[in-house]
Amino acid sequence: MNTVTITRADETRWQAVADERIVGHGDLSHRPDGRLFLSIDVWRDDAFDPLAAAVLAARPGDVLHTLVGEEDHDLTARWERAGFTVSRREGQYLVPTRTETTRPAEGVTILPAGTADEPQLRALDREIRAQVEAAVGWHTMPAELRPCPPGDTLVDPSLYAVAVVDGRYAGLARVVSRRGAARIGLLAVREEHRRRGAGQALLGHALDTLGRAGIAAARAEIDRANTAATALFERFGARRTGCLAELVRRPH
Template sequence: MNTKPFTSGLSGNAVMITRVADRQWHALDDDLVVGRGHAEHRPDGRLFVSIDAWRDATFDRLAEAMLAGGLIRVVTVKRPRIGLVAVRAGEQRRGIARALLAHALGTMHRSGFAAAWTEVQEPNRAASALFEGIGARPMSSNLELVR
């Protein structure tokens, strides 16, 4: 089990990033889990990385720990791709996907990107409405976000 402390969180104590299992990390603040990181291989061989944290600093530290563990690869891109915006079924229709997307787009914008691309399956009307609602437009058979 590897730990890495950093100051932030609910209390005045340092939040600890701990690798709790193969491809799983927790951010702990006084024994309270305040963030989780998980990676798993999809059936097509791609690696799916999930980081769940309420605070940006906790999210960043979990990403750093996963990067150090060799699970996240940072590459220079010409146009970023939004690979997946997903919300659990019981939590849908509450603005969570829009907030996730706004955060991702804000991060891209601050990093100097003016456009991104994504793929939306045509039958998924909610996803199409989400992306079109923020200014995305169809490009050939893909929906492309250009801002």
């Protein structure tokens, strides 16, 4: 078997070549939340290590992330040989939608997507992000949409439903649906308004809205350490379909 050689195709792509054939490639990509992810696909096992080494040598100062199926122990071991360690685990869920209207808890009102006051919505978003960052870190949330314009964390306010508790904006949910598929990308409640039924009301509203639109189920990703969020989604019949491990390599 001929030796694998590595060539750099461009700034973000490397190729592994053997017998004048491409046997693997490595790609770098910035996620919308700013994290830099590395993916490596190979058709010969001995191409993985040299590809990883070439990318790491070219980007020694970068924090690099990758995602691996939790059950893929062989692939995880390859990444660990390259200096990556598991930083978090994220469950992938499928949640059935509903066609009935859920009555919120007393004192909780839901503003459907596109109806919230935009300045109050933006202030709520900033406060929730600050609370999450101070507690468990925003990196534990699913990958976010890129802020646009710079410094603004809401790309499209029309996607957000809001929970109002005793007259104050308390929580928000972002749902994106396209071509019969839907994803619950974010559901969060201000710390001082938790355990009041706001999160349950937001999720129920989202699932009711999707069900009436003819969508049978929605996807969601939940950090495995977030037991409260997991319990909430499971109360609505969420079924885990898989689990990803996020691995990180930091500069030495």
